[in-house]
Amino acid sequence: MAAGSAYTLRHRHCPAESAEGALIEALPRPRGDVWEIPFAGEDLFELRQLVSSWATKEAMGDEANEELVLAVHEVATNSVRHGGGVGMLRLWRTADTLVCEIQDAGYISDPLRARRPPGNEASASRGLWIAGQICDLVEICSSPRGSQVRMHKRLAPA
C-alpha cells in the first residue's frame, strides 16, 4: 500500500483574483489533453466508474486504481456536501502519473486538513485526509472564492 510511504502534500493558500472577483486557477494548467467532467451529488457512482475505467485504460494496477477512485470520490463528496453541491473533475496524465483535480466553490479553511489524522469519533471528517494518505501528492489551493484539490497517483514503472 502506498499509504504513508512517499506522499507529500503541497499547499498554496493564495489564488489570484481577477478584477471581476472570479477565482483564477492558481495551480498551473496542465499541458496536453484534459478531460473535464462536471458533476453533482447524484453522479458520484458514475464518477467512480469513470475514473476506474480511465485508470484501467491507462494501465494503472488494481490496487492503485481503487485508491485513486476512493480519493476522487472523497474529494467529490466534499464538493457535494460543502462546496456548493457541484464540482468539476479534470483528468489528465503525465509521463508516469495520473492526475485528478476537483474544483468547486467551497473553501478549505484548514490548510493542513489532508495531513491531520482525524480522531476515532463517528463525526470526524476524514475525506481529505484519506485522499492525502492514498495519493502520492495532493495539492490544495483554496480561498473563499473556491478550491482546487489536485491528486497525483503514480503509474507503476513499466
Place this chain on the structure above:
Amino acid sequence: MGAQEQLRIDSRREADRVVISLDGELDMANAPLLQRAIEAPDLKDTKTVVLDLQGLTFLDSTGLRIILSAREQCWRRGQEFAVTPGSQQVQRLLSVTGVGEHLRTLASADEVLA
C-alpha cells in the same frame, strides 16, 4: 442508477443477535438507508449486532461514519458489535483510517461471538 440499486441491505434476526448484511456500494447517496436499518427498533433488545460487510464492494468515509455510530449506539446499549471483512477496498479503507483496529471482526457472519 438509483441509490437503492447500488446497495442492498438485509436485516435478519437470529436468536440473540441481529445480522445486517450489506451488498453493493455504500456512499453518501445511500448512507441514510443504512442509518435507518441501524436505528430500527428491532436492534434495541438484541445482545449482539453484526454488520456483515462480505458483499460490500465500496465503502467511503460517509459509510465509515455510520459504521462507527452503530458501534457507539451498541456501546451505549451494552450490546456487542462486530463486523465481517469486506472487499479489498473496504479492508484498505479500514486499515488506512485505523478504524479497523477498533472494530471486532468475525471471520464470517456465522461465527458466534465468544
